[in-house]
Amino acid sequence: MSLDYVKFSGGFEKFMPKEYRDMVEHGPFGKKISVSQMGSFKEILEEHPMCAGCAMTLFIRLAIIAFPNPEDTITVGTAGCGRLAISQAAIPFVYGNYGDQNGVASGLSRGLRLRFGDKPKDVVVMAGDGGTADIGFQQVLHSWFRKERFTTIMLDNEVYGNTGGQESGMTNRGAVLKMAPLGKKFEKMDMLQMAKVAGCAYVATVVPNNPRRVESVIKKAVLIAREVGSTYIQAYTSCNIEYAIPTDKVMEDAKTVENDRYQFTEYVSDEAKQYLTERYGYKDYLPKAGAPAAAIPNKA
């Protein structure tokens, strides 16, 4: 990490706003920070206008802390609750029309590679389930088929939260919502399977009540997207307003949902395993002693 992006120019220290000084002196830039240190450093995302107790906000905070190089990361979002927080963070945020986030991210990622060559910026899309699985679906899928090298994170609250409770493709069958009073008639879309079929190199599910797992999953997804291909994370980020979850029960709900139907799953392609092992020293994917060596394809 580098402090160069935020440090003061000589003589300007005393004129900088307190918030900015805090970011330089107590922020994560130039340091190795982990989610286990939350509360002891100034976060890139501190202020936001989202509902009290919203689990999506916690997830976004954790995800941003987990970015391997936050000062070299550009987030892309779209209409929906999440952008209210992501746009307040002290790293760049690109916002387009509802659903076009993966198209925007494709162009951005390619442009950054042309501009910065072998030191590209990390591009991370964070969008709601409606933005990802409904209106943005075509652009999401095609970015995966093209193996665009950026990370897509679905903030899956299983509803259109920002517009007051319409069902999305990710709402569960039978769920009754303010603007779906008869209950949803169809099953929740299997976006994890679609991501695999479309060729994503890394696909994982998480819930925000396990910060270390969120950190691990985000880091891997961002690193793999740098060189190997598209990566997809689906995070259960409940909407306590539309699902009437009492604020003090939000984490309990996440735990129940995790046990019930949102268990941790992780798919890592062979090429991605080899890359994480060789480039970043991950030990998890080394062949186990005594086991026959896995056939790992050569990198193109």
Ligand SMILES: Cc1ncc(C[n+]2csc(CCOP(=O)(O)OP(=O)(O)O)c2C)c(N)n1
């Ligand atoms: C083209 C377009 N259609 C509709 C809207 C209105 N709109 C804003 S946010 C939103 C729903 C967002 O739902 P989701 O993507 O699931 O995110 P959430 O708010 O639940 O996080 C809609 C329909 C819009 N901004 N642009």
Ligand code: SF4
């Ligand atoms: S409406 Fe739901 S998802 Fe949106 S900020 Fe409020 S609790 Fe979070």
